[in-house]
Amino acid sequence: MRASARAAPSSACENYEWLSDDSIFWLSVFNTLLYTSVASVIKFAIGLYLALLLNENMPFKALLRAIVLIPFIVPTVLSAIAFWWLFDAQFSIISWSLRHLGLISGNIDFLGNPWNARWSVIFANIWRGIPFVAITLLAGLQTVPPSLYEAATIDGANRWQIFRHITYPMLTPIIAVVMTFSVLFTFTDFQLIWVLTRAAPSTPRS
Amino acid sequence: MATLSYQRAIVAGHLGEGAAISSAMIPFLLGAILISWFGLQRRKWQQGESND
Numbered sequence: 158m159r160a161s162a163r164a165a166p167s168s169a170c171e172n173y174e175w176l177s178d179d180s181i182f183w184l185s186v187f188n189t190l191l192y193t194s195v196a197s198v199i200k201f202a203i204g205l206y207l208a209l210l211l212n213e214n215m216p217f218k219a220l221l222r223a224i225v226l227i228p229f230i231v232p233t234v235l236s237a238i239a240f241w242w243l244f245d246a247q248f249s250i251i252s253w254s255l256r257h258l259g260l261i262s263g264n265i266d267f268l269g270n271p272w273n274a275r276w277s278v279i280f281a282n283i284w285r286g287i288p289f290v291a292i293t294l295l296a297g298l299q300t301v302p303p304s305l306y307e308a309a310t311i312d313g314a315n316r317w318q319i320f321r322h323i324t325y326p327m328l329t330p331i332i333a334v335v336m337t338f339s340v341l342f343t344f345t346d347f348q349l350i351w352v353l354t355r356a357a358p359s360t361p362r363s
Numbered sequence: 364m365a366t367l368s369y370q371r372a373i374v375a376g377h378l379g380e381g382a383a384i385s386s387a388m389i390p391f392l393l394g395a396i397l398i399s400w401f402g403l404q405r406r407k408w409q410q411g412e413s414n415d
Contacts, residue, residue, distance in 0.1 A: 172383035185367040190391075284394065329406055337399040341392055347365040353367075 171252070191275060193344045196282045200339055201332075205292025209290065209324075212298045220290070229288035237352035240281040242354065244268050268354055278350055282343060289342075290335055296322065297331035364388050 158212055176182045227234065244267035250251055252264040267277045301324060309319050364384055372381020 169379060169383075170378045173387075175380065176383050176387065181369065182387075185364050185384075186387075189364045189388075252404075330403060331405050333399045337396060340395045344391060345365050347369065347386065350366045351369065357372070 159211075177296055188275065189344060192279055192346070193280065193340055194210045196279050196286065196343050197227065197340050199279075199283050200286040200290050200343075201336060204287050204335075205294055205332075207287065207291040208294035208298055209320075210296050222295070226288045228285050229292075231285075231350040233285065234352055235348045236285055238283075240277070240349075241268075241353055242278050259330065268275060272352055278353055279348055281353065282346060285315065286343065287351070290339060293335045294331060297328050 200308060207225060211218065211225065215221070243249060246264060246266050246269055249264060249266075249267060251262065255261045256264070266273060268274045305327075306321050309323055314322070364387065368384035370380045370381075370387075371377050371384060
């Protein structure tokens with residue numbers, strides 16, 4: 158690696174000068190931005206859908222809410238190790254299932270190929286992050302007065318109009334807070350990526 | 364960036380470089396917070412609320 162061949166800097170600014178010329182640093186910036194943007198958008202979309210679903214009256218509602226929270230309460234390192242098994246180049250159950258279904262001929266190298274590794278860690282982050290978005294938005298949904306929905310229904314509004322003109326505007330402050338936290342947590346994510354890839358998709362795990 | 368920072372600072376022993384990578388994350392994080400803050404301010408302004 159280039160960093161190991163470097164002489165000690167004479168001032169703190171030299172570290173930034175060095176970084177500006179470091180292609181690995183710019184690759185990490187690209188990877189982090191891609192990871193954050195894709196994961197945050199998908200987490201928001203699925204989280205909002207789940208929150209709307211869990212806000213409906215349905216049997217076993219409390220149990221379903223508890224199940225949705227499971228990925229969030231599992232320690233990150235444990236879920237990362239579980240994903241590491243799922244994404245193993247030789248023994249991945251995903252590759253095994255796809256091979257037995259006849260969809261692929263050889264195993265997928267989830268963490269050895271840069272783009273596969275990017276999508277794999279994004280998938281793992283989405284799985285972990287959805288409950289936070291869903292439960293927080295669900296809490297926000299429960300603060301919307303039912304009288305607004307009743308008035309809209311009486312006025313003949315359809316489900317999309319109710320969502321667009323009542324639910325979404327009432328949820329906007331909570332969406333802003335949730336997405337800020339989600340972006341911050343995703344951008345600074347360390348454990349998941351370290352356990353899965355040791356910081357570089359092409360770095361072999363020991 | 365967080366993992367590269369750890370790799371450079373702790374694993375490779377270049378603390379200054381790891382610190383530089385970590386601090387390079389701050390503008391991105393501030394940007395995310397400012398976008399959210401301005402979005403909320405715009406909404407308050409549209410609704411005619413005061414900043415008190």
